[in-house]
Amino acid sequence: MSHYFDAAHREEIETLRQRLTARTEWPTWLLLTGVYAGWFGLILASDRLGLWWSTVLLIPLVVLWLSVQHELLHGHPTRWLALNKVLGYAPFAVWFPYTLYRDSHLLHHHDEDLTIPGRDPESRYLTAEHWQRSSVFKQVLHRLNKTVLGRVMVGAPLALLALARKELRRLQAGERQAWLMWLTHGALTGLMLAFIARFSVLPVWHYLLLISVPALSIAMIRSYYEHRPNARPEQRTVLNEAAWPWSWLFLNNNLHLVHHDIPSLPWYDLPKAYRTRREQWQARSGGFLVRGYGQLWRQHGLRAIDSPQHPFH
Template sequence: MAHYLDTAQREDIARLRERFTGRTEWPTWLLLLGVYAAWPTLVLVSPSLGVWPTTSLMILLTVLWMSLQHELIHGHPTRWSWLNKCLGYAPLAVWYPYTLYRDTHMQHHRDEHLTVPGMDPESRYLSQLRWAQTAAPMRLLRWLDKTPPGRLVFGVPLALGSLLIGESRRLWHGERQAWAMWATHGFFLVLMFAFIEHYSAFSSVHYLLLVSVPALAISMVRSYYEHRPAEHSHQRTAINEASWPWRWLFLNLNLHLVHHDLPGLAWYHIPIVYREGRAQWVARSGGFLVPGYGELFRRHSFSPIDSPQHPHV
């Protein structure tokens, strides 16, 4: 538990975990059951529901699924990582195998390396050397990626391009873990796409391009200004007081500093802990408080929020 919390705060968190909800983790189990029931149901009813209503609901469900995978990675709803992996392995979001997401995300949680290119696998910043070597068209894309509309449009291609390059290198060098991971992920993708082709009103290509890509783009709204390259590591992570639709889709990860400081805290406990110590969390963040995602769109749709070049590396 975070070292700076006082005794009363530690006791409050311990009590939350000892309550029925904390012990049983029923909210996470309920969401898991809901997603696993809703996804095939949407596929099966899509011929009567219609392609575009189904597509819209599938996008939202896939965003929620990615948030649920994040909870599984952090030890919810069980403390057995192998069981959480089984629960979260379904490739509903297509692009990132669960194992890859788990390993890179846990590396991202080394807070002393947050935002540092080459050390934080989720950093969107480029080192000064890399920036100097970047061609003008790619520099423009990186600048556009620093606006919310640009993140929605270009965030996914940039992320998937980086994924393709990195994983191709691992496969080229014969890393057995990478080959096994992608073979397993590919096998389940084939099964999922076959189910879609047989029962759905749309094709697997439609799902790939018009469900999984928009879902990934929406999830990148959360990460748009989630971290900054501040001097102190605990001031690099944002607190975003987002409205309820975003909080629901992202399972309260908008209160990101609370999550980074207490990574084992369940999604349904994060708002409680934040509300009870809001002033302390804001002070700890160094004032890195965002009043909602809408405010980011209003202020930075035509003005990059910061530079894609890391200021210190």
């Protein structure tokens, strides 16, 4: 546990961990079961729901699935990484294999590297050299991606293009792990798409382009201003006091500094951990506080929140 916590705070966290919900992880088991049942139920009921109602309901479910995968890679609901991998490998969101997401995200939790291009795999910033050699078109895209509307419009395509470039290099280099991962993910995705084609009214292209991509775009709203450059690592991570439905879709990961400080704490305990020490968390963040995603939409829907160029790396 972080050296930041005093003895009383450590005791509060340990008390949360010793509760029945923490020991059994039943909320995560229930959520995991619900998402699987919901996905298969919506696919099988799509002929009665119709194409567009199925789409409207599947998009937030896939967003929720991405949040569930985040819990799994952090050791919930079991301590066995292999079992969590099996539970989380379903390719409902299509584009990112579970193990790729897991390994990349755990690297992101090296807080001393947060936001630094080339070291933080989830950084949305560019080095000065990269920025200066970018074409005007690419600079415009990156600036657009620094607005909320732009993040929703171009965030997912930019992320998928970057993923494709990086992973193609690994495959071309003959990396065995990359080939095994993508062959496994490709086979499971093919089976899923065949199931969709056979048992639903959803065309495969519709699921790929009008369900999985919009779900990824919505999920990227959470990461829009999740981190900022700062000399102090603990002041690089936001506390976003988002309300329902965002806090539910993101499984309280909007309280991101709490999650980074205590990554082993399950999603349902994050709000209580924050509320009991709210002023201290805010002081630790250096005032990096956002009062909900509505604030971001109002202030930065069309205006870039900062520069795509990292200020000191």
